[in-house]
Amino acid sequence: MFQIKIIGSGVAGLCVAKELIEKKTNITVIDKCNVPGPESCSWWAGGMLAPWCEGESTEKIIVDLGQESIPWWSKNVKNVVQNGSLIVALSRDERELKRFQRRTENYDILENEGVCELEPDLGKKFNKGLFFKNEAHLSPRDSLSELKNDLIKNGVEFVNEEFQFDENTYDKKEIIIDCRGLASKDEQKSLRGVKGEMLIIECPEINFTRPIRLLHPRIPLYIVPRGKGIYMLGATMIESNDNKNISARSLMELLNAAYAINPIFGEAKIKEIGVDARPSYPDNIPSIRRKDNVISVNGLFRHGFLLAPALARMVSELIFENKVPEIISEYSS
Ligand SMILES: Cc1cc2nc3c(=O)[nH]c(=O)nc-3n(C[C@H](O)[C@H](O)[C@H](O)COP(=O)(O)OP(=O)(O)OC[C@H]3O[C@@H](n4cnc5c(N)ncnc54)[C@H](O)[C@@H]3O)c2cc1C
Numbered sequence: 168m169f170q171i172k173i174i175g176s177g178v179a180g181l182c183v184a185k186e187l188i189e190k191k192t193n194i195t196v197i198d199k200c201n202v203p204g205p206e207s208c209s210w211w212a213g214g215m216l217a218p219w220c221e222g223e224s225t226e227k228i229i230v231d232l233g234q235e236s237i238p239w240w241s242k243n244v245k246n247v248v249q250n251g252s253l254i255v256a257l258s259r260d261e262r263e264l265k266r267f268q269r270r271t272e273n274y275d276i277l278e279n280e281g282v283c284e285l286e287p288d289l290g291k292k293f294n295k296g297l298f299f300k301n302e303a304h305l306s307p308r309d310s311l312s313e314l315k316n317d318l319i320k321n322g323v324e325f326v327n328e329e330f331q332f333d334e335n336t337y338d339k340k341e342i343i344i345d346c347r348g349l350a351s352k353d354e355q356k357s358l359r360g361v362k363g364e365m366l367i368i369e370c371p372e373i374n375f376t377r378p379i380r381l382l383h384p385r386i387p388l389y390i391v392p393r394g395k396g397i398y399m400l401g402a403t404m405i406e407s408n409d410n411k412n413i414s415a416r417s418l419m420e421l422l423n424a425a426y427a428i429n430p431i432f433g434e435a436k437i438k439e440i441g442v443d444a445r446p447s448y449p450d451n452i453p454s455i456r457r458k459d460n461v462i463s464v465n466g467l468f469r470h471g472f473l474l475a476p477a478l479a480r481m482v483s484e485l486i487f488e489n490k491v492p493e494i495i496s497e498y499s500s
Contacts, residue, residue, distance in 0.1 A: 180346035180486035182475035199329035203311035212232030232477035239476035250377040263382035360408035360444025370435035388424035471483040
């Protein structure tokens with residue numbers, strides 16, 4: 168039986184553990200923090216499983232691999248909602264909607280009544296919308312907890328300590344899977360942080376049932392419903408490793424955009440302000456790298472929940488079938 172140590176239990180580490188436990192491996196997951204919790208980037212995610220929408224700003228491989236996420240999460244956790252995603256723009260920004268439409272596929276074009284019918288609380292202010300009906304969303308925190316509990320039930324051991332990456336100290340007979348996110352920057356110099364700022368608000372007067380993206384040339388916003396009047400508002404994309412401080416500008420812009428969607432959001436209670444830096448390679452495409460018995464899974468950028476299932480499958484194929492992953496930057500074994 169293989170002996171495997173997974174370092175980091177954000178979304179990457181947990182999805183890899185889930186795929187490998189199916190192969191009857193002996194797995195220990197080590198995390199320096201008590202996760203799921205606010206120390207991991209995964210805690211702050213919106214939880215959108217939106218492969219076709221992401222096609223607007225990324226490469227085809229992300230759209231293709233991202234499609235694995237919806238059946239994978241639906242099979243493994245309870246809270247996946249497959250209600251689609253709705254994209255709108257104020258009339259002065261309709262050019263943005265056209266641009267989004269040109270760069271994506273697998274949507275229906277809605278006129279004003281169609282938008283209102285889908286989400287009555289948007290009112291009549293949006294003349295057009297794009298509806299990606301096959302997309303889904305989940306609650307990241309609930310999903311990570313559920314995955315972790317399931318792994319514990321299946322015999323995975325979780326250890327709360329900081330792992331030292333020192334080639335001389337670890338057992339060469341083990342396979343070590345490095346899922347430390349941005350903390351792997353000490354070994355992988357090309358990793359960088361892309362700061363994301365978000366809010367959790369409570370506004371029971373509004374009832375949205377799917378993620379809504381408001382396009383804007385400078386400050387695009389999305390709102391993800393978490394149920395019971397709770398919404399996640401996100402998210403900025405700033406070149407920075409800062410994972411602590413939201414700027415006054417970002418806070419104002421996120422709230423202004425929510426107010427533009429529906430002024431009732433002006434009455435919302437702010438429950439949380441969150442900030443983290445997304446682990447990203449220069450091309451914003453994730454990568455699986457292997458050196459001897461260490462495999463690294465990193466660079467999930469803004470696609471952690473969207474891509475971790477596909478990356479986990481590739482890690483399993485690499486270990487058990489010696490198959491070279493579709494996403495790889497450097498390979499030596
Ligand atoms: C505001 C925001 C919104 C987002 N929205 C979405 C979204 O809607 N959909 C989507 O798919 N993605 C989204 N993302 C992106 C997603 O959150 C990230 O891609 C993902 O969390 C990266 O996961 P990870 O497991 O690689 O890293 P992390 O979640 O950071 O996990 C790394 C873990 O490693 C542990 N660790 C580090 N060093 C050590 C060590 N030496 N020893 C032991 N443990 C260690 C850390 O404690 C941590 O728990 C969003 C991100 C942000 C910031």
